Amino acid sequence: MTEADERAHPSGDPWWAGAVVYQIYPRSFADASGDGIGDLAGIEAHLDHLSGADGALGVDAIWLSPIYPSPLDDFGYDISNYTDVAPEYGTLADLDRLIEACHARGLRLLLDLVPCHTSVEHPWFVKSRSSRDNPKRDWYIWADAREDGSAPSNWTAAFGGPSWEWDASSGQFYLHSFYPEQPDLNWRNPAVAEALADAMGFWFRRGVDGFRVDAIFAAIKDDRFRDNPPERRPSVIPGLGGGGQDPLWSLNRPEVHDVIRHLRRVTDEYPGRVLVGEAYLPVEELSIYLGRGSGDEFHLAFNFELLLSPWKHLDLTLAIERSEALHPPGSWPTYAISNHDKPRPATRWGPDRARTAAFLLLMLRGVAVLYAGDEIGMVDADADLLPDPPFDRAGRDACRTPMQWDASPAAGFSTGEPWLPIVDAGTRNVEVQRNDPTSLLALYRALIAARQGSAALKLGEQRSIFEVAADVLAWVRSAGDERVLALVNVGEAAQRCDLRRANAASGQVLVATSGRSGCIPLEGLTLAPHEALALLL
Numbered sequence: 001m002t003e004a005d006e007r008a009h010p011s012g013d014p015w016w017a018g019a020v021v022y023q024i025y026p027r028s029f030a031d032a033s034g035d036g037i038g039d040l041a042g043i044e045a046h047l048d049h050l051s052g053a054d055g056a057l058g059v060d061a062i063w064l065s066p067i068y069p070s071p072l073d074d075f076g077y078d079i080s081n082y083t084d085v086a087p088e089y090g091t092l093a094d095l096d097r098l099i100e101a102c103h104a105r106g107l108r109l110l111l112d113l114v115p116c117h118t119s120v121e122h123p124w125f126v127k128s129r130s131s132r133d134n135p136k137r138d139w140y141i142w143a144d145a146r147e148d149g150s151a152p153s154n155w156t157a158a159f160g161g162p163s164w165e166w167d168a169s170s171g172q173f174y175l176h177s178f179y180p181e182q183p184d185l186n187w188r189n190p191a192v193a194e195a196l197a198d199a200m201g202f203w204f205r206r207g208v209d210g211f212r213v214d215a216i217f218a219a220i221k222d223d224r225f226r227d228n229p230p231e232r233r234p235s236v237i238p239g240l241g242g243g244g245q246d247p248l249w250s251l252n253r254p255e256v257h258d259v260i261r262h263l264r265r266v267t268d269e270y271p272g273r274v275l276v277g278e279a280y281l282p283v284e285e286l287s288i289y290l291g292r293g294s295g296d297e298f299h300l301a302f303n304f305e306l307l308l309s310p311w312k313h314l315d316l317t318l319a320i321e322r323s324e325a326l327h328p329p330g331s332w333p334t335y336a337i338s339n340h341d342k343p344r345p346a347t348r349w350g351p352d353r354a355r356t357a358a359f360l361l362l363m364l365r366g367v368a369v370l371y372a373g374d375e376i377g378m379v380d381a382d383a384d385l386l387p388d389p390p391f392d393r394a395g396r397d398a399c400r401t402p403m404q405w406d407a408s409p410a411a412g413f414s415t416g417e418p419w420l421p422i423v424d425a426g427t428r429n430v431e432v433q434r435n436d437p438t439s440l441l442a443l444y445r446a447l448i449a450a451r452q453g454s455a456a457l458k459l460g461e462q463r464s465i466f467e468v469a470a471d472v473l474a475w476v477r478s479a480g481d482e483r484v485l486a487l488v489n490v491g492e493a494a495q496r497c498d499l500r501r502a503n504a505a506s507g508q509v510l511v512a513t514s515g516r517s518g519c520i521p522l523e524g525l526t527l528a529p530h531e532a533l534a535l536l537l
């Protein structure tokens with residue numbers, strides 16, 4: 001899979017259009033070495049779960065959260081070497097083998113690119129902090145204290161506390177948008193841009209199909225370090241104004257688009273590769289990160305409004321409609337319903353909603369990013385099960401527990417002691433659910449198969465039908481003559497639907513959360529609580 005033309009759909013769309021991407025948190029997926037920590041060989045050994053085998057999910061790509069050497073202050077999002085594999089995950093040769101094994105089954109592999117910051121242990125930063133006149137000094141953002149000795153600005157870091165850390169030995173503050181152990185790179189320095197381009201090229205040449213680009217909206221800050229004003233109004237994306245301030249000067253600066261254009265230019269040198277931006281922003285802002293359709297910024301960017309939405313008809317409707325209305329023409333929304341930073345859907349929205357949440361993720365128009373373990377309904381660990389003190393100071397251990405392959409004590413994840421506890425693996429495991437047609441795993445498989453087998457669901461347009469019933473979301477996906485009606489009852493009561501505007505008398509069940517099948521008349525159609533159906537009209 002190295003030629004661009006092997007990467008496109010027959011329709012001419014790029015391979016990633018409408019793709020299903022599976023997110024793997026490498027530490028927690030599968031441990032082949034027996035040290036209790038997931039690794040690359042473990043991932044390779046479990047590819048049959050994902051693609052190319054009977055009973056596989058049928059996803060198009062995997063995205064690996066960071067696999068690079070790191071002192072683990074932020075579990076790999078603090079990189080100490082951009083061009084190697086952390087020893088606990090394996091070697092470069094293991095990664096090469098994994099890429100090859102993925103490609104052999106038509107599966108793409110994306111890595112995580114963390115361009116905003118490095119670890120304090122990265123040799124660039126070690127040199128940078130060593131003295132004010134080290135050539136690497138300007139690779140990071142250093143500033144003098146204000147006259148009264150305070151930090152250069154009032155900016156707050158994403159994980160709490162000020163964004164500035166005092167470095168006594170060189171007598172200046174350095175900036176960090178996340179943990180103090182993650183100093184921000186200075187993207188105004190062309191040498192930084194060049195170094196990151198080199199790192200990207202290193203992985204592209206090994207066959208990596210793209211990157212999920214971490215925290216990009218924090219890559220550039222105001223160069224005059226102006227104080228952020230107080231938060232004016234709550235953002236659609238809660239937490240954006242962390243510390244009660246509007247991050248006007250510290251996040252989402254206009255110059256960030258120069259950074260993205262640079263990353264895109266590097267990527268375009270390698271045909272068929274994709275960049276997926278991560279930015280917790282309202283979708284109207286996100287559309288700029290997609291270059292407003294100009295093709296010189298990200299191919300894709302996560303729209304987190306669905307993930308962050310309360311499970312209420314009005315909020316979900318808004319998330320869907322804002323996404324459709326505000327993405328630039330020709331672009332693809334990118335949805336996730338969880339990730340390694342957020343509580344799992346079966347925890348956040350409740351286990352009753354895991355099936356309808358899966359339906360939303362996979363039947364809406366867009367790219368769907370599925371976090372490993374959600375397909376078996378894994379839930380977050382209770383606080384009393386988790387290590388104290390936690391591994392992750394920001395409190396995200398609960399959603400990072402090991403993948404549950406079977407019901408054994410270590411859930412088939414490891415022959416050793418798993419680095420985080422196993423949570424209720426009795427029925428939430430792959431082995432038990434694989435052959436149970438009523439399981440959540442079987443539903444995920446059916447949803448993905450329906451999507452892969454239908455031009456309307458994979459690549460088609462989307463048009464909502466409103467006021468079908470109080471708690472029902474309804475939309476039609478269409479491509480050519482093919483029309484698929486999607487219906488989701490997000491409420492707790494049965495709902496009788498008014499489907500006159502679907503312009504059809506009946507529909508053939510393509511996939512259902514409920515076990516319904518066959519041809520169903522639309523008149524008087526009543527959905528059970530938490531029921532969702534996709535009907536071929």
Ligand code: NOJ
Pocket residue numbers: 074077114178214215340341
């Ligand atoms: C977003 C990542 O998903 C998160 O895990 C990390 O802590 C921050 N970016 C900082 O890199």
